[in-house]
Amino acid sequence: MEKSDSEQRLQSRSIQPTAVRTMVLDYMIEQKAAVSLADLEDHFSRSDRTTLYRTLKTFLEHGLAHQIHDESGSAKYALCAENCTCSYPDDLHVHFYCSSCQNTFCFTELQIPSFNLPPKFQPDHGNFVITGRCANCAA
Amino acid sequence: MEKSDSEQRLQSRSIQPTAVRTMVLDYMIEQKAAVSLADLEDHFSRSDRTTLYRTLKTFLEHGLAHQIHDESGSAKYALCAENCTCSYPDDLHVHFYCSSCQNTFCFTELQIPSFNLPPKFQPDHGNFVITGRCANCAA
DNA sequence: TGACCTTTGCAATAGTGTTGCACCGGGTTG
DNA sequence: CAACCCGGTGCAACACTATTGCAAAGGTCA
Numbered sequence: 001m002e003k004s005d006s007e008q009r010l011q012s013r014s015i016q017p018t019a020v021r022t023m024v025l026d027y028m029i030e031q032k033a034a035v036s037l038a039d040l041e042d043h044f045s046r047s048d049r050t051t052l053y054r055t056l057k058t059f060l061e062h063g064l065a066h067q068i069h070d071e072s073g074s075a076k077y078a079l080c081a082e083n084c085t086c087s088y089p090d091d092l093h094v095h096f097y098c099s100s101c102q103n104t105f106c107f108t109e110l111q112i113p114s115f116n117l118p119p120k121f122q123p124d125h126g127n128f129v130i131t132g133r134c135a136n137c138a139a
Numbered sequence: 140m141e142k143s144d145s146e147q148r149l150q151s152r153s154i155q156p157t158a159v160r161t162m163v164l165d166y167m168i169e170q171k172a173a174v175s176l177a178d179l180e181d182h183f184s185r186s187d188r189t190t191l192y193r194t195l196k197t198f199l200e201h202g203l204a205h206q207i208h209d210e211s212g213s214a215k216y217a218l219c220a221e222n223c224t225c226s227y228p229d230d231l232h233v234h235f236y237c238s239s240c241q242n243t244f245c246f247t248e249l250q251i252p253s254f255n256l257p258p259k260f261q262p263d264h265g266n267f268v269i270t271g272r273c274a275n276c277a278a
Numbered sequence: 279t280g281a282c283c284t285t286t287g288c289a290a291t292a293g294t295g296t297t298g299c300a301c302c303g304g305g306t307t308g
Numbered sequence: 309c310a311a312c313c314c315g316g317t318g319c320a321a322c323a324c325t326a327t328t329g330c331a332a333a334g335g336t337c338a
Binding site for chain 2: 067069070071088094096099107110111112113114115116117118119120121122123124125126127128129130131132133134135138139
Binding site for chain 1: 293296297
């Protein structure tokens with residue numbers, strides 16, 4: 001039996017590829033914007049909120065996705081790149097939250113130039129969000 | 140009757156200096172870390188949650204304070220500098236959220252080197268948070 | 279004093295995040 | 309086969325944050 005790409009992607013992060021997890025991953029792969037728990041609830045109405053919540057939590061814990069805190073009030077989730085460690089400062093990229101359409105986009109190609117923190121502060125990871133209007137809504 | 144510094148600071152942002160507002164502003168001035176609504180509730184137990192909530196909202200609307208979204212799940216608020224406009228890219232500074240003591244600090248002196256957004260994206264303001272351990276907790 | 283406006287307090291609600299517990303199906307072991 | 313274990317899932321409940329509606333309090337001004 002052949003394995004789908006997403007199943008392999010789950011296994012490569014040591015996550016059991018269950019039906020829900022594979023579906024959620026597939027869904028996240030197609031999205032251009034980061035997804036919230038509410039998005040998943042809407043889209044997978046046959047699955048339980050808790051299951052989707054724990055699915056996202058599992059993705060976070062295994063480094064498959066990262067969490068973004070924008071001004072929408074609810075956490076968003078986006079897939080990490082294959083080789084992403086989500087740690088500072090290597091994987092520090094910018095997100096853009098559109099206050100018009102409430103979408104949050106990952107600009108993984110947009111690395112932040114490095115800067116120095118005050119002494120003794122030990123960074124672990126970062127959450128950078130620019131708020132404004134996205135290319136679609138600004139038109 | 141002489142006016143206190145905080146009363147003048149409120150008036151300079153066109154905010155009526157009521158008792159609650161002046162007290163909250165005084166409190167925020169003394170804090171080294173950003174405050175949450177829950178912090179205010181704890182400290183001003185004689186005032187109502189709603190009043191404190193609306194006080195912060197007023198501060199935001201008049202550019203007296205800015206909002207920070209860290210991983211704590213609740214919004215934090217910190218005073219803006221006198222000349223701050225809170226707009227991109229001039230007032231883009233870094234915040235540090237300590238996952239150990241849950242405090243969030245403003246590094247207003249730490250400007251981000253500039254970078255370019257994709258075309259047509261119209262930025263308004265930013266929310267940059269580094270998570271890790273603060274100088275106190277790292278010891 | 280009375281009309282008016284702002285501020286404040288109280289109550290209630292929506293929404294998000296989170297946990298406990300029970301069930302189910304699959305694999306394992308006696 | 310039966311007893312068991314275990315991860316995943318679903319249901320219910322709860323905590324906490326954010327937010328709104330409405331009524332009371334207080335200040336201002338004619």
